[in-house]
Amino acid sequence: MRSQALLLLVAVSAIAADHESLLIQNVTIHPVTSAEIKGGSVLIVDGKIAAIGTKLSARGAKVFDGKGLDLYPGLINAGSNVGLSEISSIRDTVDIDEIGVFNPQLKAEVAFNPSSEHVQIVRAAGITTVLSLPSSRGEEFSPASAVDAPILPGQGALMHLNGWTWEEMALKRGAALDMLFPIIPSVPRREQTIGGPPQRTYSELEREYKVKLEQIANFFEDARRYAHAKAAGEPDFQPDPKLEAMIPVIEGRRPILVRAGKERAIRDAIEFAEKEKVRIIIADPHDIGSTAELLAKHGIPVVLGETLTLPLKEDDAYDSQYALPGQLFKAGVKFCFGTFDVEFARNLPFQAAAASAFGLPPQDALKAVTINAAEIFGVADQIGSIEKGKLADLILTDGDPLEATTSIKAEFIVGKPVNLESRHTRLYEKWNARP
Amino acid sequence: MKRLCGLFFVCALAAMLRAEPPSSFAIRDARVVTVSGSELAKATVLVKDGMIVDVGPNLAIPADAWVIDGSGLTVYPGFINALSTWGIPEVAPAAGAASRATAAPAATPQPAATPQPRVRGPEDRPQNNSYERAADLVKPTDHRLEGIRAIGFTTSATFPNRGILAGQGALIDLAGDQGADMVVAQPIGEQINLRTGGFRSGFPGSLMGVISYVRQLYLDLDQYQQAKSIYAAHVSGTPRPEYDHYLEGLAEAPRILLPADQAQQIDRMTSFAQELKRPAVLYGMHEAFLRIDALKQANLPLLVNLHWPEKAREADPTDVPSLRELEMRANAPAVPALLTKAGVHFAFYSEGADSAADIRKQLKRAIDGGLPRADAIRALTLSAAEVYGLSDRVGSIDKGKIANLVVTKGEPFEEKTTVEYVFVDGKLFKPSKVPPASPAGERGRN
Numbered sequence: 001m002r003s004q005a006l007l008l009l010v011a012v013s014a015i016a017a018d019h020e021s022l023l024i025q026n027v028t029i030h031p032v033t034s035a036e037i038k039g040g041s042v043l044i045v046d047g048k049i050a051a052i053g054t055k056l057s058a059r060g061a062k063v064f065d066g067k068g069l070d071l072y073p074g075l076i077n078a079g080s081n082v083g084l085s086e087i088s089s090i091r092d093t094v095d096i097d098e099i100g101v102f103n104p105q106l107k108a109e110v111a112f113n114p115s116s117e118h119v120q121i122v123r124a125a126g127i128t129t130v131l132s133l134p135s136s137r138g139e140e141f142s143p144a145s146a147v148d149a150p151i152l153p154g155q156g157a158l159m160h161l162n163g164w165t166w167e168e169m170a171l172k173r174g175a176a177l178d179m180l181f182p183i184i185p186s187v188p189r190r191e192q193t194i195g196g197p198p199q200r201t202y203s204e205l206e207r208e209y210k211v212k213l214e215q216i217a218n219f220f221e222d223a224r225r226y227a228h229a230k231a232a233g234e235p236d237f238q239p240d241p242k243l244e245a246m247i248p249v250i251e252g253r254r255p256i257l258v259r260a261g262k263e264r265a266i267r268d269a270i271e272f273a274e275k276e277k278v279r280i281i282i283a284d285p286h287d288i289g290s291t292a293e294l295l296a297k298h299g300i301p302v303v304l305g306e307t308l309t310l311p312l313k314e315d316d317a318y319d320s321q322y323a324l325p326g327q328l329f330k331a332g333v334k335f336c337f338g339t340f341d342v343e344f345a346r347n348l349p350f351q352a353a354a355a356s357a358f359g360l361p362p363q364d365a366l367k368a369v370t371i372n373a374a375e376i377f378g379v380a381d382q383i384g385s386i387e388k389g390k391l392a393d394l395i396l397t398d399g400d401p402l403e404a405t406t407s408i409k410a411e412f413i414v415g416k417p418v419n420l421e422s423r424h425t426r427l428y429e430k431w432n433a434r435p
Numbered sequence: 436m437k438r439l440c441g442l443f444f445v446c447a448l449a450a451m452l453r454a455e456p457p458s459s460f461a462i463r464d465a466r467v468v469t470v471s472g473s474e475l476a477k478a479t480v481l482v483k484d485g486m487i488v489d490v491g492p493n494l495a496i497p498a499d500a501w502v503i504d505g506s507g508l509t510v511y512p513g514f515i516n517a518l519s520t521w522g523i524p525e526v527a528p529a530a531g532a533a534s535r536a537t538a539a540p541a542a543t544p545q546p547a548a549t550p551q552p553r554v555r556g557p558e559d560r561p562q563n564n565s566y567e568r569a570a571d572l573v574k575p576t577d578h579r580l581e582g583i584r585a586i587g588f589t590t591s592a593t594f595p596n597r598g599i600l601a602g603q604g605a606l607i608d609l610a611g612d613q614g615a616d617m618v619v620a621q622p623i624g625e626q627i628n629l630r631t632g633g634f635r636s637g638f639p640g641s642l643m644g645v646i647s648y649v650r651q652l653y654l655d656l657d658q659y660q661q662a663k664s665i666y667a668a669h670v671s672g673t674p675r676p677e678y679d680h681y682l683e684g685l686a687e688a689p690r691i692l693l694p695a696d697q698a699q700q701i702d703r704m705t706s707f708a709q710e711l712k713r714p715a716v717l718y719g720m721h722e723a724f725l726r727i728d729a730l731k732q733a734n735l736p737l738l739v740n741l742h743w744p745e746k747a748r749e750a751d752p753t754d755v756p757s758l759r760e761l762e763m764r765a766n767a768p769a770v771p772a773l774l775t776k777a778g779v780h781f782a783f784y785s786e787g788a789d790s791a792a793d794i795r796k797q798l799k800r801a802i803d804g805g806l807p808r809a810d811a812i813r814a815l816t817l818s819a820a821e822v823y824g825l826s827d828r829v830g831s832i833d834k835g836k837i838a839n840l841v842v843t844k845g846e847p848f849e850e851k852t853t854v855e856y857v858f859v860d861g862k863l864f865k866p867s868k869v870p871p872a873s874p875a876g877e878r879g880r881n
Contacts, residue, residue, distance in 0.1 A: 186751060202749040264753050314757040 021045040023058035027066030031386035032370050044392040047415035072401050073385050074128025074393035076373035078303045079338020080345040082130045083112035096134050102219050105245040106154030108132045109173050112166040118342050120422035123161035125346040126401045126408045128393040131156050133178050153178050162413040175377045176257040177249050181265045182212040220276050223250050255279040263289030284340050287312050292331035301376040302335040307351050319358050326359020336373035353402035459483045461496040465505025470512050470817045471831035482838040485861030490832050512831050513589025513839030515819035517738045518784035521591040522573035522607050554637045557651040562598035565684030569593040570605035570621035574614045584609055585866035586791040587841035589859045594626040601626040603688050610859040623823045625688035653711050656682045690714040698725040705733045721767040727777050736822040737781040741797040743767045772805030782819035798848045
């Protein structure tokens with residue numbers, strides 16, 4: 001089986017080398033946005049899908065025989081640190097979590113390492129695009145309650161997982177402004193800790209929280225005044241990269257990806273968005289409480305984080321996290337999936353797959369990792385489904401890509417076939433060959 | 436020279452006599468709850484020079500005794516708090532700290548807050564104050580003492596309670612001219628806390644680490660003592676074992692106090708106590724309602740924390756307590772009743788609840804939870820003395836014991852009951868004459 005796949009790849013590479021158009025035929029097309037087409041063909045010209053049908057002619061195009069396999073759009077991981085962090089425990093390889101409270105001018109795409117091992121590993125799982133974010137999960141690892149904790153760590157970028165340079169790989173620069181919404185940390189029970197800094201009371205923490213919310217409001221107010229001054233051409237106008245980066249945000253062109261894990265943060269983030277009139281996306285929520293309806297009412301989309309995880313609280317149902325996607329679906333919230341890390345970014349399909357066993361219809365699970373993500377980040381005209389005119393981000397599989405047993409047989413990013421080898425396959429080969 | 440000495444002695448004695456308050460008392464015609472024996476409906480208690488001289492009906496009253504008419508009053512042994520920091524002023528919450536949020540750090544025991552050098556492992560003995568003696572730290576100036584005496588507490592098993600190996604306790608009486616006067620017995624045990632500093636706080640950062648650290652210390656102690664005895668037998672030519680301040684502290688303590696609040700902790704500490712092969716006392720017991728049979732079988736002395744779990748005064752309104760927490764809040768006050776019913780002896784202690792009003796309320800909840808009043812009194816007196824093996828000197832009204840007595844009008848810890856007299860080491864206090872507890876802040880400033 002493996003050697004067959006390798007042969008396929010060799011064939012594909014030969015075709016792509018000197019032709020701009022490619023006809024993938026004899027496949028079952030799953031466009032996601034419409035019904036599947038059995039025995040279909042897809043014509044790719046200059047990296048874009050030129051035609052979809054059952055009887056396509058391929059004048060001048062190289063033909064790629066899909067041998068009856070399934071063709072899906074490439075999956076999208078809508079929250080990760082791919083390309084910015086290599087080994088999270090080795091500081092020198094980690095280029096996230098810049099120091100400073102407000103850094104909206106930082107751009108993830110610029111720091112993206114095209115040669116990261118993770119690029120190959122993640123795309124081998126059928127993921128063709130990732131949203132790379134300039135910050136780790138905040139709440140868990142660096143106390144978002146600390147006075148100097150980052151709030152706006154920078155802009156995330158949608159990156160294609162194939163290319164020689166970051167410029168080539170960037171699908172959408174500044175796709176969203178990352179935001180770590182302040183939290184009120186829970187006060188541990190007295191017996192649990194000893195030594196260390198003295199414990200603070202809830203009212204003290206709440207006061208600090210409010211100070212931070214005010215700090216945020218002030219920063220947005222500064223940005224608005226800066227934009228006015230710039231538009232009015234004030235004579236003593238001083239350019240400021242931080243505030244400059246806020247202009248698309250306050251004009252509603254760049255959404256804010258708000259990391260809000262708990263109900264209070266979600267409610268406060270929604271209130272914040274209403275007040276500042278900015279577009280937000282809630283990211284990595286785990287304890288949404290009764291906010292699903294509120295999110296639906298405000299039309300605020302969600303990027304779910306790791307849902308294959310344990311319940312947050314002792315009394316939560318065992319499946320409280322698994323069922324979260326289904327819960328959002330029923331409430332009518334548009335959502336997609338991310339992993340908010342780098343090591344497990346490849347597990348994205350399984351998050352969606354598990355969700356479909358806990359209340360999320362399978363076709364919607366697939367949408368969540370394809371078209372929904374594209375819509376949420378404003379790139380649905382380019383990726384997320386197999387439609388004419390979109391970029392040819394395609395995966396050829398021997399079954400449903402959300403099934404753990406399915407393997408990816410071939411993959412195309414912007415029409416180019418990609419090598420599915422990775423550090424994982426290399427290690428597999430190495431140890432398999434051990435005498 | 437001899438004459439000079441004699442003269443000096445006479446002068447000193449005269450001075451003492453002049454300064455000393457009366458030392459002989461007779462409480463006449465009172466109901467006497469001896470705790471050790473049966474209740475005496477109408478009896479006399481004679482006190483002289485800090486000791487109970489006699490107790491019984493129809494006793495002859497010495498001519499020099501101050502006579503207290505006990506009709507309508509009840510005499511109990513002085514109450515004992517079986518585990519506290521009472522008497523150690525440094526540990527007492529700073530006066531008025533609770534009301535001023537800015538002064539929050541004051542409640543933390545001091546050494547815990549001072550940064551320690553980098554800890555590599557158990558060999559660096561982190562959070563180890565095993566050598567610290569409560570007996571050296573107690574002072575009558577602790578501002579908590581006055582209020583506590585006013586509800587009938589005369590004695591406390593006081594521990595420094597700092598760090599994991601939290602120091603050596605002493606049984607103290609809650610009055611005296613200076614710290615040394617207060618000490619009844621020392622050392623009475625080593626308190627162990629199983630708390631962690633959390634992730635990245637250095638060794639031991641996890642519960643597993645703390646337990647293995649304590650285990651290692653006691654293994655080290657065995658080895659240390661062996662090495663010392665070998666050295667003692669063969670001094671000549673043997674390299675001397677290195678002196679270990681921290682193990683000396685552990686070696687001194689006749690028993691260890693292990694924290695066991697929740698059911699799982701009770702299981703864990705019961706087996707840990709067996710493993711350490713040392714006399715152990717378990718303290719906490721809020722979830723003991725799930726482990727009554729196991730505790731009966733384990734047959735370890737128990738200290739029940741009167742500070743019943745309740746909703747934190749300053750809780751995050753969005754934090755929903757777990758079912759287990761709610762169950763514990765509801766059932767913990769019934770633990771004393773359940774233990775009594777099962778025939779398990781225990782003593783009470785009041786962790787953190789230092790105000791008279793708090794303690795009265797908490798005891799009332801235990802009684803309302805089904806604990807017979809007589810058993811509540813026993814848990815506060817003789818049982819506490821028994822836990823520390825000191826029932827030969829405190830805990831009951833018997834001839835020859837230390838004169839720690841409470842004289843009340845009404846049943847103790849009831850709202851309307853007044854504490855008329857308290858004797859600590861035979862010294863009389865009249866709590867009802869003391870104005871009701873003023874805010875701690877004002878007392879603290881004196």
